[in-house]
Amino acid sequence: MDTPAEESQDLGAHEEAGAASRRSFLRMAGAGVAGTLGAGAIAGTAVGVEHYSDTASARRRGDGATVATLSSATSINVLWRARTDRKVIALTFDDGPSAEHTERLLDELREAKARATFAVVGRNAAQFRDLVRRQHNDGHEVANHTWNHTDLSLHEYDRCKRELSRTDELVADLTGSPTAVIRPPFGRVNGQLLQYAAQTGQKVVLWDMRLLEDQFDAAGNAAYVLDHLRPGTVVLAHDAGLTKRKVGMAAIPGILAGAHKLGYEFVTVSEMFDLDGA
Numbered sequence: 001m002d003t004p005a006e007e008s009q010d011l012g013a014h015e016e017a018g019a020a021s022r023r024s025f026l027r028m029a030g031a032g033v034a035g036t037l038g039a040g041a042i043a044g045t046a047v048g049v050e051h052y053s054d055t056a057s058a059r060r061r062g063d064g065a066t067v068a069t070l071s072s073a074t075s076i077n078v079l080w081r082a083r084t085d086r087k088v089i090a091l092t093f094d095d096g097p098s099a100e101h102t103e104r105l106l107d108e109l110r111e112a113k114a115r116a117t118f119a120v121v122g123r124n125a126a127q128f129r130d131l132v133r134r135q136h137n138d139g140h141e142v143a144n145h146t147w148n149h150t151d152l153s154l155h156e157y158d159r160c161k162r163e164l165s166r167t168d169e170l171v172a173d174l175t176g177s178p179t180a181v182i183r184p185p186f187g188r189v190n191g192q193l194l195q196y197a198a199q200t201g202q203k204v205v206l207w208d209m210r211l212l213e214d215q216f217d218a219a220g221n222a223a224y225v226l227d228h229l230r231p232g233t234v235v236l237a238h239d240a241g242l243t244k245r246k247v248g249m250a251a252i253p254g255i256l257a258g259a260h261k262l263g264y265e266f267v268t269v270s271e272m273f274d275l276d277g278a
Contacts, residue, residue, distance in 0.1 A: 076194045079269070080206035082232035082276040087264045090234045090272045091116040091255070092207060094145055094183060097124055097131035098240035101249045105239050106134055112256040114266035116140050117205075119183035122147035122167035124240060129174055136175035141268035143181040143205070144168055153188040160192040168200070181205050181269045205269045210236035211251060213244040221247065222254030229259060234272065 082088070096102045096118060109116055118135045120142055125132045135142050146152065146163040155163075168179045182204050184193050189204060197204055209228060211221050225235060237252070238245045259266070267275075 076198050076204070077273065077276075078189060078194075078204045078206065079234070079273055079276060081208040081234055082272045084232045084275045086275060087231050087262070088267045088272065088275060089229060089259055089264050090267055090269050091237065091252075092119060092143075092183065092205065092234060092269060093117070093237050093239040094119045094185075095121055095124070095149065095241045096239035097128040097135070099128065101239040101245065102128065102131045103134075105249060105252060106131070106138060106140075108253055108256065109140070109266075110138055112253075112260065112266070114256055115268050115271075116266060117143050117181065117183075117269040118239070119143040119145035119181075120167070120171065121145050121149050121240070122163075122170055125167070125170055125174070132171065132174045136177065141181065141270055142171050142175055142177075142179065143183050143269060144171065144179045144202070145183050146185055149185045151186055151188060152184055152193050153190045155192065157192045157195060161196055164193075164196050164200075181273075203270075203273055205234060205273075207234045207236035209233055211238075211248040213247040216247075218247055218250035219254060221251035222258060225251070225255050226258040226262065229262065229264065232272065232275070234269070 082090075091114070093102075093105065093116060097120060102118075118132075118140055120132060120135075122145075132142060144164055144167045147166045148163060150159075150163045152160045152163065164182065171177075171179045180202060182193065182197055182202050183206075184204065187206050189206070193204065196202075209225065212224060213221065216224055235255075237248050239249065256266070
C-alpha cells in the first residue's frame, strides 16, 4: 500500500478527471432528465440544478435497478449547493487529516467561530486520531472520504462497501457519532455509492466551488471565493496532499474574515442539507 504522501501525489493526476465527471453529472441534472450515473447506477429524476433526489417514483415506474438497490429507502440526496436565501457557506476539507495543515486550520476555524466539514481519508484518520477527535469536539462535522481515497466508480459494490464502512466504523469509534455524510473521491457518483448511502441512511455531498490553487495565490483564492459567494455555497478545499494545498490553506483566514464581513455564517454540510429548499 502506498503511504498517504505517495497517494496524495496521485490525487492531482486524477483531479481534473474527477472535475469532468462532476461536470457531466451537473449537466445531466440541469437538463432535468432521467438517467443513470456511472456503471450500474440508479435511474432517477433530477430536480433543479443544485440537488439530485432518487425517489420512490422510480419504483412506481418499475425501474428494476432502483427497486433492487434502494431496498427500504425512499430517496438518496446528493447536494452540491443548498437552495436557500440564508447567507450560509459550507467549507469542506478533503483528504486529511494531516500533520502539516489540520491543527492550524482547526485553530483558525475556532478563532473565527466557524464550523466546517472534514471529509477524512480513513487511513489518515487512523494515523491522526487525536485530530479527528478534535474536529468533532470543536463542533465540526466529520464525513467519509473512503479509506484509501479510492475512485469508487472503478469498483464493484463489495469493494466500495469495504472502503466506506471501514472509515465509518473508525469515525464512529473516535467521535462517538455515526457518519452522516459521504464525499466521494474525485466527485464521482455512481450506483455503488448510492446503494451504500441508501442502506446506511447517509447523504452525499459534492461542491459548487473549489479553490483554484493552480491559478491564484492565497489572496487571489480568497478574493475568488468572496467574489463568487452566494447563499448555500459548498466550497471544496483540502487539508492534506499536494504541495499546492499550502496555497489553499493560506487562503482560509481571508475567506473566513471576508465572508463574515459580508454577513455569511459558516455551517456544516448536514446543516446545509437541512436548509436546502428553505
